[in-house]
Amino acid sequence: MGRILAIDYGKVRTGIAVTDELQIIASGLTTVSTKDVIVFLKDYLLNENVELFLVGEPKQLDNTPSESEALILPFLEKLEKTFPKIPIKRVDERFTSKMAFQTMIDSGLKKNQRKNKALVDEISATLILQSYLYSK
Incomplete structure (x- = not known):
């Protein structure tokens, strides 16, 4: 069984989370510069099996795509062309950034640590992955 890799794609930064090989536990992996996502994934897939x-x-709240969807569509095309054997699923990410911030508060991070937007993106990717695992 391979890992599941979740991507919280953003204009500047992209959060990445991954499961263990048994697809039980979701863990934050990293946050990378959006321009480097494909290169990062190529390197990661050299050593890890992602299925x-x-x-x-x-x-939006009314279930219509948000404005940032226009940024994600070209990325999806590139992802599919670069890794044609790995399927892509979409997961509703409404409120993940707010939930990530609340998670940081609940875990006791200090105010200046909560300003780390890269950590928010990584936690958001983890929340996307967890919601998918719960729904399976």
Whole structure:
């Protein structure tokens, strides 16, 4: 069984989370510069077996796509072309950033640590992955 890799794609930074090989536990992996995501994934896949990509799907409260969806669509095309054998699923990512911030508060991080947007993106990717695992 391969890992599931979740991607919280953003304009500047992209959060990445991954499961263990048994697909039981979701863990934050890293946050990378969005321009380097494909290169990072190529390197990661040299050493790890990934059987599914999950990509966050930003939606408005009325269930329509948010403005940032326009940024994600070209990335999805590139992801599919670069890794044609790995399927891609979309997961609703509404409220993940707010939930990530609350998680940081609940875990006792100090105010200046909570300003780390890269950590918010990584936690958001982990929340996307956890929601998918719960729904399976």
